[in-house]
Amino acid sequence: MIIGIECTAHTFGVGIVNKGKILSNIRDMYTTESGGIVPVESAKHHREIAEKIYCAALDEARIEEKEIDAIALSNAPGLSPCLLAGLEFAQLKARKLEIPIVPVNHCVAHLEIGQSIGAKDPVLLYASGANTQIIAYASGKYRVFGETLDIGIGNFIDKFARYIGIGFPGGPKIEEKAKTGKYVEMPYSIKGMDVSFSGMQTKLQQLRDKGISIEDLSYSLQENAFSMLVEAAERALAHTGKRELVIGGGVGCNARLQDMCKIMCEDRGAKFFCPSKQLLVDNAAMIAFTGEIMFNSGIRKNYKEVEIKPRERTDDVEVIWK
Ligand code: ATP
Ligand code: FE2
Numbered sequence: 420m421i422i423g424i425e426c427t428a429h430t431f432g433v434g435i436v437n438k439g440k441i442l443s444n445i446r447d448m449y450t451t452e453s454g455g456i457v458p459v460e461s462a463k464h465h466r467e468i469a470e471k472i473y474c475a476a477l478d479e480a481r482i483e484e485k486e487i488d489a490i491a492l493s494n495a496p497g498l499s500p501c502l503l504a505g506l507e508f509a510q511l512k513a514r515k516l517e518i519p520i521v522p523v524n525h526c527v528a529h530l531e532i533g534q535s536i537g538a539k540d541p542v543l544l545y546a547s548g549a550n551t552q553i554i555a556y557a558s559g560k561y562r563v564f565g566e567t568l569d570i571g572i573g574n575f576i577d578k579f580a581r582y583i584g585i586g587f588p589g590g591p592k593i594e595e596k597a598k599t600g601k602y603v604e605m606p607y608s609i610k611g612m613d614v615s616f617s618g619m620q621t622k623l624q625q626l627r628d629k630g631i632s633i634e635d636l637s638y639s640l641q642e643n644a645f646s647m648l649v650e651a652a653e654r655a656l657a658h659t660g661k662r663e664l665v666i667g668g669g670v671g672c673n674a675r676l677q678d679m680c681k682i683m684c685e686d687r688g689a690k691f692f693c694p695s696k697q698l699l700v701d702n703a704a705m706i707a708f709t710g711e712i713m714f715n716s717g718i719r720k721n722y723k724e725v726e727i728k729p730r731e732r733t734d735d736v737e738v739i740w741k
Pocket of ligand 1: 427428429546547548549550572573574576577588589590591594668669670671672673674699700701
């Protein structure tokens with residue numbers, strides 16, 4: 420029985436996994452009007468909510484504290500104050516229950532949760548607010564094959580949404596507006612497997628100032644930006660010879676992006692795996708799920724040894740469980 424804690428940014432979550440089965444996945448998000456995150460405020464949120472979320476997760480899984488074998492903690496990467504809040508909570512429980520902690524990299528967990536829906540060795544398209552990366556396991560490490568050179572796809576969408584005054588989070592609203600739009604030319608920016616959005620950002624604002632409709636701009640944003648992501652993902656599949664794609668991150672909730680991934684995969688005889696919304700966004704079940712795999716290969720630390728790694732890179736993760 421592994422209990423997972425997610426704390427890297429705005430979400431505090433507790434999830435419970437047993438033999439690869441998700442027994443509960445409870446989360447609560449720190450929110451602001453504008454969507455801008457104040458790290459110390461988010462950490463305060465985590466501290467205030469932690470015990471309540473923890474109890475709710477135990478209740479939903481119908482287990483008692485004493486059944487837990489280890490705590491999986493998202494100790495990297497993320498905002499230091501948030502990571503610290505998570506660490507303190509994990510340490511408190513680990514000491515009380517006399518169980519070890521398994522430190523889990525948040526990005527790796529987005530990839531590994533693909534296994535819960537059948538993926539075995541996938542390429543991950545990680546498209547969240549802050550992160551846009553193409554990740555896969557190759558030659559003994561998780562490697563970043565491509566990423567955004569400026570801002571994350573979700574933050575890019577949210578910024579445009581703010582510019583046109585439709586509020587936060589922008590993603591779902593832009594998706595709705597895009598349904599009745601038509602395409603206007605956008606700068607398409609991909610180099611190898613890296614993408615950038617600043618050219619589109621400028622173009623979108625200029626076109627809006629010229630009176631182009633929100634619907635057309637939303638449609639064009641999605642078609643253009645998502646094509647870039649899917650092209651980068653396809654290149655990673657070709658490069659690694661892998662035949663599975665998993666999507667992760669909040670932007671992965673977008674039906675058009677999911678469709679484009681599906682079409683690309685069908686075209687090249689690959690399989691597309693799309694986790695449920697609860698597992699796409701930041702969540703603790705994916706931390707527990709990955710933590711269990713690590714725990715089973717012998718990774719466990721005394722609570723005193725665990726530290727946060729705010730800037731840990733995906734390819735810094737020492738992998739001994741594969
Ligand atoms: P991380 O720390 O993992 O990067 P995050 O806060 O940056 O987390 P998530 O919580 O994974 O990101 O996702 C939030 C983002 O997802 C927001 O930018 C939001 O606009 C976007 N989003 C949510 N739903 C949709 C949608 N249907 N279409 C496009 N974007 C969406
Ligand atoms: Fe995430």
